Amino acid sequence: xxxxxxxxxxxxxxxxxxxxxxxxxxxxxxxxxxxxxxxxxxxxxxxxxxxxxxxxxxxxxxxxxxxxxxxxxxxxxxxxxxxxxxxxxxxxxxxxxxxxxxxxxxxxxxxxxxxxxxxxxxxxxxxxxxxxxx
Amino acid sequence: xxxxxxxxxxxxxxxxxxxxxxxxxxxxxxxxxxxxxxxxxxxxxxxxxxxxxxxxxxxxxxxxxxxxxxxxxxxxxxxxxxxxxxxxxxxxxxxxxxxxxxxxxxxxxxxxxxxxxxxxxxxxxxxxxxxxxxxxxxxxxxxxxxxxxxxxxxxxxxxxxxxxxxxxxxxxxxxxxxxxxxxxxxxxxxxxxxxxxxxxxxxxxxxxxxxxxxxxxxxxxxxxxxxxxxxxxxxxxxxxxxxxxxxxxxxxxxxxxxxxxxxxxxxxxxxxxxxxxxxxxxxxxxxxxxxxxxxxxxxxxxx
Numbered sequence: 267x268x269x270x271x272x273x274x275x276x277x278x279x280x281x282x283x284x285x286x287x288x289x290x291x292x293x294x295x296x297x298x299x300x301x302x303x304x305x306x307x308x309x310x311x312x313x314x315x316x317x318x319x320x321x322x323x324x325x326x327x328x329x330x331x332x333x334x335x336x337x338x339x340x341x342x343x344x345x346x347x348x349x350x351x352x353x354x355x356x357x358x359x360x361x362x363x364x365x366x367x368x369x370x371x372x373x374x375x376x377x378x379x380x381x382x383x384x385x386x387x388x389x390x391x392x393x394x395x396x397x398x399x400x
Numbered sequence: 401x402x403x404x405x406x407x408x409x410x411x412x413x414x415x416x417x418x419x420x421x422x423x424x425x426x427x428x429x430x431x432x433x434x435x436x437x438x439x440x441x442x443x444x445x446x447x448x449x450x451x452x453x454x455x456x457x458x459x460x461x462x463x464x465x466x467x468x469x470x471x472x473x474x475x476x477x478x479x480x481x482x483x484x485x486x487x488x489x490x491x492x493x494x495x496x497x498x499x500x501x502x503x504x505x506x507x508x509x510x511x512x513x514x515x516x517x518x519x520x521x522x523x524x525x526x527x528x529x530x531x532x533x534x535x536x537x538x539x540x541x542x543x544x545x546x547x548x549x550x551x552x553x554x555x556x557x558x559x560x561x562x563x564x565x566x567x568x569x570x571x572x573x574x575x576x577x578x579x580x581x582x583x584x585x586x587x588x589x590x591x592x593x594x595x596x597x598x599x600x601x602x603x604x605x606x607x608x609x610x611x612x613x614x615x616x617x618x619x620x621x622x623x624x625x626x627x628x629x630x631x632x633x634x635x636x637x638x639x640x641x642x643x644x645x646x647x648x649x650x651x652x653x654x655x656x657x658x659x660x661x662x663x664x665x666x667x668x669x670x671x672x673x674x675x676x677x678x679x680x681x682x683x684x685x686x687x688x689x690x691x692x693x694x695x696x697x698x699x700x701x702x703x
Contacts, residue, residue: 350648354608357643366642373648374615 274299276306282314282383283307283345284376288321296332303336307343314383315340318376320351330365337370346386348372350379428541433481435527436520444473447519456512459502468495476516480545485552492556500564506557513553517546577603579610585617586687588680592625600636607640611649618687619644622680624655634669641674650690651675654683 276285285303337347350373373379448469457465475488528535580588641651653676677683
């Protein structure tokens with residue numbers, strides 16, 4: 267289940283981790299992504315995580331729940347998560363199906379996500395998890 | 401073409417007789433047409449008088465009425481003669497195009513055609529009053545054709561009217577819902593006109609793609625120009641706001657009229673997550689605050 271090439275690249279950028287999802291993931295691949303990412307947060311002592319889903323044109327309920335779970339797990343490890351690059355169609359489909367990202371912050375793209383983490387983290391890594399701009 | 405004669409025939413099962421009758425009716429129609437041509441001026445005048453008495457076509461001048469009735473009369477007789485309604489259909493559509501903008505109603509048009517039918521039928525009564533059997537046969541030939549003409553004209557009129565309505569609906573739909581960048585990362589989306597399901601869907605597409613192209617952080621949706629919002633559209637609006645949030649933009653809704661505010665609360669749409677502000681000015685000020693802009697007035701400005 268956990269073999270084969272990774273469909274998500276997880277890159278370290280300073281104290282942030284940037285996870286870029288390249289293609290639609292099935293449930294087992296999603297779980298593998300979760301394990302890889304949470305493991306790497308611990309290893310790198312990251313303060314912020316950016317999950318880039320710009321390449322996805324569909325995101326199912328399991329996928330969005332897993333993203334929420336990852337954010338919660340990351341928070342427990344002391345990292346703040348931002349989901350970036352949700353496509354317009356995906357955004358509306360998620361809302362229509364009643365599966366938002368919960369309290370996880372979302373941003374337009376990678377740049378915005380970095381800016382958000384930059385604005386939140388110097389103050390406190392713990393404070394920002396439930397905050398939204400506006 | 402046979403339709404015009406078949407009504408009289410259907411009641412009779414006897415083949416030989418019905419064939420004879422059909423033949424006779426074919427003979428009758430030209431006779432009838434000749435009669436109507438001969439008395440054209442008198443019958444048309446009578447028709448116009450009856451239109452006038454019934455207070456129909458008040459929106460048109462007497463000259464126009466005279467011109468149109470002459471054309472309709474000639475077309476009418478021609479249909480009786482040829483049995484083909486195509487030319488009449490074309491003319492009726494043309495006529496409808498001219499008179500619909502002047503406020504002529506469907507019932508008015510139908511009444512006018514029926515009046516003509518009655519005027520002509522009366523003249524036939526008059527002509528054949530001594531020979532009852534003959535009158536019957538003439539009416540057998542005349543009535544189906546006349547009814548078909550009435551149907552054609554009414555149908556063309558309604559078709560034309562529907563075409564106009566469709567055209568106007570398209571025009572409303574195409575009324576652009578502009579997404580206007582007013583400051584860097586701040587968009588305004590004014591909504592003018594009724595928001596139905598289709599336009600609400602269009603709004604979502606415009607807004608979400610607008611957020612993407614302009615990299616917006618804040619969007620102000622102004623619905624001052626929307627007269628009414630129903631439950632479906634309101635929920636759609638809420639979803640659009642949520643979807644915008646997923647794309648990293650905050651939405652401010654402005655210009656909710658007192659009526660809409662009451663409707664929304666009464667029907668129980670959950671607007672707790674919506675950021676609403678009274679008017680567009682307030683919305684812009686709030687958006688500028690969110691984005692960290694401060695607008696200041698320069699000292700000594702004369703205007």
